[in-house]
Each structure stands twice: as C-alpha cells, then as structure tokens.
Amino acid sequence: MLNYTLRRLGIAIPTLFIIVTAAFFLMRLAPGGPFDAEADLEPEVLENIRASYDLDKPLLTQYRLFLQRAVRGDFGPSLVYKDYSVTELIAIGLPVSIQLGLLAKLLALVLGCTGGIVAALRQNTTVDHAVMAMAMTGIALPAFVTAPILALVFGLYLKLLPVAGWDDGAWRNLVLPVVALALPQVAVIARLMRGGMLEVLRASFVRTARARGLGEARIVTRHVLPTALIPLVGYLGPALAGIMTGSLVIELIFNLPGVGRYFVQGALNRDYPLVMGIVIVYATFIILFNLLSDLAYAGLDPRVRKAYR
Amino acid sequence: MPSTPVTADRAPAGTTVLECRDLTVRFRTDRGEVAAVSDLSFDLRAGECLGVVGESGSGKSQTFLAAFGLLAGNGRASGSIRYRGEELLGAPPETLDRLRGDRLAMVFQDALSGLTPTMRIGDQLAEVLVRHRGLPRREAQDRAVQALAAVRVPDPGVRARSYPFELSGGQRQRVMIALAMLCGPEVLVADEPTTALDVTVQAQVLRLLRGLRDETGSALVLITHDLAVVAGLCDHVLVMYGGRAVETGPVREVLRAPRHPYTRALLRSMPSLTADPDVDLAVIPGQPPDLENLPPGCAFAPRCGRAHDACTADRPALRATGPGRASACHLDDAGGHHGV
Numbered sequence: 001m002l003n004y005t006l007r008r009l010g011i012a013i014p015t016l017f018i019i020v021t022a023a024f025f026l027m028r029l030a031p032g033g034p035f036d037a038e039a040d041l042e043p044e045v046l047e048n049i050r051a052s053y054d055l056d057k058p059l060l061t062q063y064r065l066f067l068q069r070a071v072r073g074d075f076g077p078s079l080v081y082k083d084y085s086v087t088e089l090i091a092i093g094l095p096v097s098i099q100l101g102l103l104a105k106l107l108a109l110v111l112g113c114t115g116g117i118v119a120a121l122r123q124n125t126t127v128d129h130a131v132m133a134m135a136m137t138g139i140a141l142p143a144f145v146t147a148p149i150l151a152l153v154f155g156l157y158l159k160l161l162p163v164a165g166w167d168d169g170a171w172r173n174l175v176l177p178v179v180a181l182a183l184p185q186v187a188v189i190a191r192l193m194r195g196g197m198l199e200v201l202r203a204s205f206v207r208t209a210r211a212r213g214l215g216e217a218r219i220v221t222r223h224v225l226p227t228a229l230i231p232l233v234g235y236l237g238p239a240l241a242g243i244m245t246g247s248l249v250i251e252l253i254f255n256l257p258g259v260g261r262y263f264v265q266g267a268l269n270r271d272y273p274l275v276m277g278i279v280i281v282y283a284t285f286i287i288l289f290n291l292l293s294d295l296a297y298a299g300l301d302p303r304v305r306k307a308y309r
Numbered sequence: 310m311p312s313t314p315v316t317a318d319r320a321p322a323g324t325t326v327l328e329c330r331d332l333t334v335r336f337r338t339d340r341g342e343v344a345a346v347s348d349l350s351f352d353l354r355a356g357e358c359l360g361v362v363g364e365s366g367s368g369k370s371q372t373f374l375a376a377f378g379l380l381a382g383n384g385r386a387s388g389s390i391r392y393r394g395e396e397l398l399g400a401p402p403e404t405l406d407r408l409r410g411d412r413l414a415m416v417f418q419d420a421l422s423g424l425t426p427t428m429r430i431g432d433q434l435a436e437v438l439v440r441h442r443g444l445p446r447r448e449a450q451d452r453a454v455q456a457l458a459a460v461r462v463p464d465p466g467v468r469a470r471s472y473p474f475e476l477s478g479g480q481r482q483r484v485m486i487a488l489a490m491l492c493g494p495e496v497l498v499a500d501e502p503t504t505a506l507d508v509t510v511q512a513q514v515l516r517l518l519r520g521l522r523d524e525t526g527s528a529l530v531l532i533t534h535d536l537a538v539v540a541g542l543c544d545h546v547l548v549m550y551g552g553r554a555v556e557t558g559p560v561r562e563v564l565r566a567p568r569h570p571y572t573r574a575l576l577r578s579m580p581s582l583t584a585d586p587d588v589d590l591a592v593i594p595g596q597p598p599d600l601e602n603l604p605p606g607c608a609f610a611p612r613c614g615r616a617h618d619a620c621t622a623d624r625p626a627l628r629a630t631g632p633g634r635a636s637a638c639h640l641d642d643a644g645g646h647h648g649v
Contacts, residue, residue: 123382208423211377212410212437212488216402222436226427301427302472 101243116193237293
C-alpha cells in the first residue's frame, strides 16, 4: 500500500509538469494581453511595464524563468491585482474556498448518504419516492437560483442570517453559502448511495447474511455499505478537487473572498502568473484527491488492496 | 462439531421440528400472480434427512425461503410453517433473526457469491457467535478457527484471516456449511449445496453434510434435482412438480417402487455407470410447467404418457398409498400398482 502510494506520487510529478507546460503555452496562444484594458498608455510605458514582467523576452525564456521560480513556490506578481503576488492571492483565497467547500461536502455527504440509504432500504415506498423527488429537484436547481432565494428568505425576510460577506468565517456567515453549495451535491450523493445500496442488497451474500439472523443494522453497516460505497468514492475524488471551482458562483453571490473568482478573472484578464498559480493548485488537488479516492477503494475492497501490493 | 456449545434444549429424535401446512407462495409479476408453491404440507422430524426433489421452478427452494422469511419482495406466503410450534410465516423480524442462524440454518446454492466479499472469513463466522451466543470477540474468533477445522478447511488459522476471493469454490462452500452449523441448528436446509462445485468436490461436501448431521443430530433438508444424492443421503423424499408435492415417502421405497409417473420418469432419466452406453438416456418429453398458466388438472398430465380425461380435468389430491407414503395421481386411485 505504501509502495503503491509512493509510486502514484512519483507519477504525479511528471503529470503535473505536463499539465503546467500545456497550460503555459495554450494560454499564450490566446490573443490579447494583460494590459490591453489600459489602452491609452504610451507605447514606451507599455514596453517598460512588459519588460519589468519579462514579457518582452522570447517565450521559451519566459517558460524557463517561470519554471525556475515555480519550483521555489514563487509564481510572480499578479498582473492585474497590483501589489499582490500570486502566492499571496492564493494564500488569502484558498483557505476560504477550502473551508466553504469542505463544509458543504461534509453536509452533502451526511444528508446524501442518509437519504440514499433510507431510500434504498424502503425502496418503492413513499419515503423512497420523496427522497428521490427531492434529489431530482436538487439536481435541477442550480446554485445561482437557490443561493439568492436562500439569501432572500433567511437574510432579508426572516433576518436570521447575514445576506452576504465573510466576516472572518463566522458561522452565521457560513450557513447560507454552505447550504446553497451543498444542496445539488446532496442530490447527486443520495442517488449514488441509493443505487449502490440497491445493487448490493440484491446480492446473494446479503441473503445469506439475513439467513444467519444478523439483524438489519449489522447487515447494512458491515455487509452492504463497504461495497455500496464504491460508486460514491469514485465520484468523491474528482468532486473534492472541485471544491475550488465549484464555489465560484456561490463566492460571487455571497461576496466571499475565495479563490473561485480568480479562475475566471485571471483567464479573462490574461493575468498569466495568476492563471498558472491556479492551474498548479487545481492540478495538484485533482491528482491528490484521485489518489485518495483510489486508496479509499483499497480500504473498502480487499481485492483492490491485494492488487495494489 | 465438538467445539460448538450444544444447547440443552433440543427436540428429542423423532418429534416434529418443522411442520408445514397448506403452504402457498405467490409472486406478483407484470403478467399477474404466479403460484410458485401450492397447498404444500410436510413434516420434518428431529434427526431426519429429507430430500426435496424437483426440476427448476418446482417450488422447492421457495418453500424454504418462505420458511426463513427470505422471499423476494414481490412474494407472499400463506398457510403455516411452524418450528417446534412457533409460527414462522409472518413472524416479526426479531423472531426470525433469533431463530435464523441459530436454530434454523440454510446453505445456499451459490457458494461462490454467498460470502460477503469485504469481510474476512473469520469475522463472518465470529459475528454469528457474537450475535447468537453473546461470545466475546476473541473467543468467537477462536471458535471460528475451530469451526473451519471441523469442516476440514486446510490451514484454518490462515484461512480465518483470508477474504472470500482468496478461497476456492469448494473451500467457500465448506465455509458456508461451517457458518450454518456454528450454533448447532436443529434444522439445516441445504439448497443444492453442490451445484456450483466441481464433481470431485461435490462428493466431499456431501460426505461432510452427512458427517455433521450424524454428529449433531440436526434435521437435514437437502434440496436437489439429483436423485442419486437423495439415495445416498436421505431418509425421506418429497418430490415436487409445478409447486405441488406429487409423491412422498421413505427414500428406499420411493426409489425402488415409485408410484407417480413423474418420479418414475425422473428415475429413468438418471445416468448410470452400469447401464448399456449404447442406449440413449431417457428424457422427459415436453416442457416444465408454465407456472403462470397451470392446467386445471394434473400439472404433469401434458408430459405424462398415460394421462386420460380425468387427468386434464381434475387435479389429483395427494393420497396415502402405503405406510408413510403418498402420491398425487389419478392412475393410482385404484390403489393397484401400475407397471412402467
């Protein structure tokens, strides 16, 4: 298992290198530049600014310089958010996004798993239909619809919670964005959980477990769940990496200082260093969470565990 | 299994432990109701081995799944199945869970998929003892290893820590039998326990079942379509066709002088090593009965060479034809023995 993990981490470095290289050159292929918006600059001034950011050098030289700095964790200054280095921007925004995303995932997991398990155990009853109807609604309603409604009801009408803002992560400010972010995921998780459970409940080893009089609670937790969780684990890997991107809309609506907005604004503004910084963080997340997801498979299924040795 | 705590409270040999009366099992399907078992009655006595014979779909498995409360969701059972007087049909889950795995045990046909793939063999055995005997985990684990040794699984200590996929088919079926025998059940139902296994392993598993029954005095129900297995292992036989009992009686008598045409046809279609290899094996003509469209008369009539008008019009009742024997056939009404 340790060997497998180390092997996977070893592969992660060249993978990351390829992603970063592709992102660097693809971004430069796109027309436009970081200072296009400031059109009335004198050409000489523009040239000076470009030179100060090394943008006047040949592309390959820029790439070499970028790599040299990146391995030291230095992604350079942001070209648009003046006075901030990319590392600083990420250091400020990432904790917010991670806190928001993880809390939402946790909430979604608790609600989704419970709903899915109950629905599967009461298949084709009113409970099942109710859970699935709610799940379908959750999937159909995007966050940019539910978030303003939540803010309207709980913020403006009932005045229970703040409408927006971060306030250093006070729980009152977290409730609405976390709920809005979690709702569509609750739906997805409940459906995956229900499907996984139904599949396993039909298996003959569940029938033999029942024939041993083990009791429903023990059968579900020890005999059904480990196998039934496998589809969910496959979904969670990439979904956890999406903590950063997934909260973009929510961060804008609730005006939270997360990292999500840098994704879009960095790309639109051709803020090359910011985009590269975000790409590296995101790629690292994807690689890491996919590895965790594969390790979780091994934890659940002894056959996979043996194959990893 | 010498290591198993034998409960003092066991029915004396010869008394009825399982009493099935007028059992009917129906399934709701898209095309209407299907009766898998109809009006079935039989007794199982302590220490007895009952062979239940019939082709696929004859209702033999559904009978015992109903007794264990394990029918599929669209299945309903009516009538009565009592374990030592206690009604099993419609019993609350707590009652069933108290009896299943302890007093009543079942070994299923699909040995290859009957064990939970994510749990160690030893844990699966131990949890039964924890549940039904309240043993501490450690002690239950030790007992699990002993139980594996008792069914002659090689390296029981190692195997207890293995996962099902690391065992061969025969070993897995032995584990299933060990699981069923853990608490010394009074009724052990083995549903085609050898179907999924190699021929060489089949004999070993059957020997094992016989040995365990002799040691513990459990009543054994062997569900099979193989009359040779019944001949070698059972005391009584119940022949089922189209969800009904067509013939019952002591194994020796029924096999020596079968009364029902279906039993005879089954016997004729048995391969034998001593038979003339140039003579083709007898086959029963026609198709197994369509449970959705059972004829009003005898279900076997369309395939029976000697059916007459009464056979297709009225269903023959199961009637005593001798001590401990019964058969459901109009041809038998005269009471005389009809030659084959």
